[in-house]
Amino acid sequence: NAGVTQTPKFQVLKTGQSMTLQCAQDMNHEYMSWYRQDPGMGLRLIHYSVGAGITDQGEVPNGYNVSRSTTEDFPLRLLSAAPSQTSVYFCASSLTGVAVRSTEAFFGQGTRLTVV
Amino acid sequence: DAKTTQPNSMESNEEEPVHLPCNHSTISGTDYIHWYRQLPSQGPEYVIHGLTSNVNNRMASLAIAEDRKSSTLILHRATLRDAAVYYCILPNTGNQFYFGTGTSLTVIP
Numbered sequence: 109n110a111g112v113t114q115t116p117k118f119q120v121l122k123t124g125q126s127m128t129l130q131c132a133q134d135m136n137h138e139y140m141s142w143y144r145q146d147p148g149m150g151l152r153l154i155h156y157s158v159g160a161g162i163t164d165q166g167e168v169p170n171g172y173n174v175s176r177s178t179t180e181d182f183p184l185r186l187l188s189a190a191p192s193q194t195s196v197y198f199c200a201s202s203l204t205g206v207a208v209r210s211t212e213a214f215f216g217q218g219t220r221l222t223v224v
Numbered sequence: 225d226a227k228t229t230q231p232n233s234m235e236s237n238e239e240e241p242v243h244l245p246c247n248h249s250t251i252s253g254t255d256y257i258h259w260y261r262q263l264p265s266q267g268p269e270y271v272i273h274g275l276t277s278n279v280n281n282r283m284a285s286l287a288i289a290e291d292r293k294s295s296t297l298i299l300h301r302a303t304l305r306d307a308a309v310y311y312c313i314l315p316n317t318g319n320q321f322y323f324g325t326g327t328s329l330t331v332i333p
Contacts, residue, residue, distance in 0.1 A: 112267075141320050150311065150323035151268070158319070166320065198267050205319025206258065213260075213321065215267030 110134050114199050114216035121189040121223045129184040129219050131199030137214075139202045140182040144168065144195040145218075151198060157182055158205070189223045196220050228312045233328045236302045244297040244327050246312030251292050255315055259286065259297050261308040262326070268311065271297065307331045 115130045133140065141156035143166075153166030157176040171193060173185040182201075186193060202213040229247040236242040248257065256275050260268040272279055272286045274295070279286040285298040299306055309326040316322035 139319070143323070148325075150325045151321075152323070153316070153320050156320050167322075200267075200321075206256065206315050206321055212270045212273075213268075215269065217267050218265075 112199055112201055112214050112216040114197075114219050116219060117217065118220050119222070121186070121221065123189060123191060123223060125189050127186050127189065129186075129197055129199075129221070131182045131184065131216060132180050133182075133199075133201040133214070134180065135201060135203070135214065136179060137201035137203050138179070139205055139213075140176065141166070141200045142172070142174065142182070142184045143198045143200065144193075145198060146195050154184065154197075186221075191223045194221060194223045227322065228314060228324050230310075230312055230324060230327045232325065233330065235330045235332060236299075237332050238304060239301050242299040242302045242306070242329065244299075244310050244312075244329065245294065246296070247294045248312065248314055249293045251314060253292075257286070257288060257292075257295050258313040258321065259284070260311045260313060260321075261306075262311070263308045268323075271310070302329075302331045304331050304333060 112133045138159045142154040143151035145151045152168050155174040157163045160179050163174050197219045199216045200213045202211050204211045256273050258273040259271040262268045272284050274286045287296045309328050311326040313321045
């Protein structure tokens with residue numbers, strides 16, 4: 109049981125390049141989400157999914173796309189990288205939504221992205 | 225959307241209890257209060273959560289005020305491994321978490 113796995117752990121991009129951050133979980137969780145964390149800040153929600161085929165925007169969705177074709181995977185796409193997207197990205201999963209029932213969210217170890 | 229307020233930083237001596245406060249005056253009646261912590265260079269990890277009554281687990285205790293507008297995370301004996309940023313979190317957009325800036329806990333040997 110690997111939990112939540114993010115790849116890559118580190119990435120450097122040039123401005124304007126595109127890339128996909130991968131996130132996979134093996135716990136059969138319905139809810140998955142992406143957060144970004146800037147230096148000295150808390151995590152901010154980018155996009156989330158409540159099940160395969162269903163995605164929605166969080167607090168800071170601009171510049172990012174997501175899709176959820178399987179329960180296990182939730183990739184985050186940067187369409188045209190900008191220096192403002194330099195951040196640490198975390199993927200999370202949970203069995204249910206965190207308000208409805210008592211549930212625990214599991215986070216990956218993060219992807220540190222630098223855009224130059 | 226419900227938000228939380230926490231002190232930016234706190235210090236504790238090793239092996240002493242630590243009380244980390246959180247205000248959440250706009251909490252709705254059915255929102256669980258969650259606490260997570262983030263060790264350096266790692267993703268957040270679950271600590272404890274509760275709805276109305278006080279909760280205990282092997283890591284910590286959670287004391288929730290009767291009006292639910294505040295809560296306190298209690299670490300009974302702080303160790304150096306407990307040095308982390310502690311987040312008091314309420315559900316937000318899409319039944320996901322809203323993270324504030326948390327409390328950075330320093331444990332002094």
